[in-house]
Amino acid sequence: MSQRTFSIIKPDAVRKGYTAAILAAIEKAGFKIVTIKRMSISTAQAEGFYHVHAARPFFGELTRFMSSGPIFPMVLEKDKAIADLRLLMGATDPAKADEGTIRKQFASSIGENAIHGSDAEETAAFEIGYFFAGIELQ
Ligand code: ATP
Ligand code: MG
Numbered sequence: 001m002s003q004r005t006f007s008i009i010k011p012d013a014v015r016k017g018y019t020a021a022i023l024a025a026i027e028k029a030g031f032k033i034v035t036i037k038r039m040s041i042s043t044a045q046a047e048g049f050y051h052v053h054a055a056r057p058f059f060g061e062l063t064r065f066m067s068s069g070p071i072f073p074m075v076l077e078k079d080k081a082i083a084d085l086r087l088l089m090g091a092t093d094p095a096k097a098d099e100g101t102i103r104k105q106f107a108s109s110i111g112e113n114a115i116h117g118s119d120a121e122e123t124a125a126f127e128i129g130y131f132f133a134g135i136e137l138q
Helices: 011-015 021-030 043-049 059-066 081-089 104-106 121-131
Strands: 002-009 033-038 073-077 116-117
Touching: 002 021, 002 081, 011 021, 011 059, 021 033, 021 081, 021 104, 043 059, 043 121, 059 121, 073 081, 081 104, 081 116, 104 116
Parallel strands: none
Antiparallel strands: 002 073, 002 116, 033 073
């Protein structure tokens, strides 16, 4: 049964011109792009999105980075979409990411790591609703 997940092409990857290459890798891996848009978010909006990390030492750095330039939030669909996107993304730290993963190819550091992907069904539901209205998700 197909499942939906939420992803963001982060500001570092957009700045470097990797958007199309990352979308190509996502489509090649069998995901349907249900919806996507280009936008910028404020630091407060990034804080709301990453609220589960509020107590972490890198929270300020993370939310400033996520609001530093345009991003592409999107909803993706496929069998096992949540787990499969995490595999395609690779480890949080690109230095530890497997060959062929998006972070290995396009990310430069643990802070600026090119792509976000939901880590569970509940977080996917929250994150999709944070960025998209129901009418955008048909
Ligand atoms: P994401 O949630 O963005 O998909 P992830 O699930 O692989 O990434 P998390 O542990 O959820 O990793 O951390 C969220 C984000 O916070 C990371 O993607 C990274 O950009 C940033 N981050 C995590 N650990 C660090 C760190 N030690 N230093 C700086 N930034 C970090
Ligand atoms: Mg995460």
